[in-house]
Amino acid sequence: MTFEPKILALCCHYCAYAAADLAGSMRLQYPPNIRVLRLPCTGKVDTGYILRAFEKGIDGVIVAGCLEGGCHFQEGNLRAKKRVTLVRELMSEAGVEQERLEMFNLSSAQGQTFSDIVEMMTKRIKELGPSPLRKEVKRVPEEIAR
Numbered sequence: 001m002t003f004e005p006k007i008l009a010l011c012c013h014y015c016a017y018a019a020a021d022l023a024g025s026m027r028l029q030y031p032p033n034i035r036v037l038r039l040p041c042t043g044k045v046d047t048g049y050i051l052r053a054f055e056k057g058i059d060g061v062i063v064a065g066c067l068e069g070g071c072h073f074q075e076g077n078l079r080a081k082k083r084v085t086l087v088r089e090l091m092s093e094a095g096v097e098q099e100r101l102e103m104f105n106l107s108s109a110q111g112q113t114f115s116d117i118v119e120m121m122t123k124r125i126k127e128l129g130p131s132p133l134r135k136e137v138k139r140v141p142e143e144i145a146r
């Protein structure tokens, strides 16, 4: 069975989410491995969100915010960038590939870019395999389940 990664995209409402919407309107094809969570700004992303996502079995996380200088809340995307850098360092220390987490900056007009990002991250995570933090859900043998 081929590995199909679960990828969470934490998208800013004003840019990345709009770009995802545009990609849909343009009928661009991208892998269905992604689940998009809309945030008012990537400045809302804290380290706990990302770590919990991995803990819950997500194989990769995309943080996507406005272009630098274009954040509607001044510096939310710059704060997010610092947090992503911090979590990548923590992941590396814990023996988890930091390539599983990446931040991108894009505008609402970049539907094609959004699609390309999803394509690229899905390919990357497929190559890395399941997250080492993913808890194996073991099937309970039927005689025990009864």
Ligand code: FES
Binding pocket: 012, 013, 014, 015, 040, 041, 042, 043, 064, 065, 066, 070, 071, 072, 073, 074, 076, 077
């Ligand atoms: Fe888009 Fe802040 S409003 S990243």
